[in-house]
Amino acid sequence: MYSRGPVIVMELPETLNHAEGEKFVSELQPLLEVHRPRIVLDCSQIRHMDSAGIETLLYCMQEAMKRDGDMKLASVSPESATIMELMRVDRLFEVFETADEAVRSFQAVASPDVPQSLPWYSPGLGLGDLKIAS
Numbered sequence: 001m002y003s004r005g006p007v008i009v010m011e012l013p014e015t016l017n018h019a020e021g022e023k024f025v026s027e028l029q030p031l032l033e034v035h036r037p038r039i040v041l042d043c044s045q046i047r048h049m050d051s052a053g054i055e056t057l058l059y060c061m062q063e064a065m066k067r068d069g070d071m072k073l074a075s076v077s078p079e080s081a082t083i084m085e086l087m088r089v090d091r092l093f094e095v096f097e098t099a100d101e102a103v104r105s106f107q108a109v110a111s112p113d114v115p116q117s118l119p120w121y122s123p124g125l126g127l128g129d130l131k132i133a134s
Contacts, residue, residue, distance in 0.1 A: 007038045007103045009074075014045050016053030025056060032060065037069035040102040044075035054087050061093065070106070074099040 008031050013020045031037055041060070046053075057073070064071040072094045076084070084090040096102035 007106050009040045009099050011042045014047050016049040018052035021056030032063040037064045038106050039071045042074050042099045049080050072102040074102040
């Protein structure tokens with residue numbers, strides 16, 4: 001595990017099954033319990049992953065999102081990607097080629113300040129205008 005600013009990068013074990021998943025979650029749990037956790041899971045070491053491993057990934061993402069955070073995957077092997085696709089969860093995860101790319105993706109682009117003096121609705125339109133338009 002290492003951090004890059006507010007983002008934590010965790011390396012997954014070589015085998016991600018039920019037993020290894022439980023050990024991994026127990027290590028990661030304190031990091032998931034902070035407000036707005038930002039976590040990158042480095043999948044580069046995974047050689048075998050089964051459905052329990054997928055459940056581990058889903059659990060971690062769910063816990064991060066409960067606290068208004070996010071979790072992203074990096075360096076997913078073609079074999080792991082195939083398992084995720086077969087289980088129909090591949091679209092649930094943001095996947096990046098490297099952990100560095102995943103970390104950089106957390107750095108949001110600052111939105112321009114919009115003056116709040118203007119209302120979000122148009123006060124000039126009323127029910128009569130809607131009847132005319134139809």
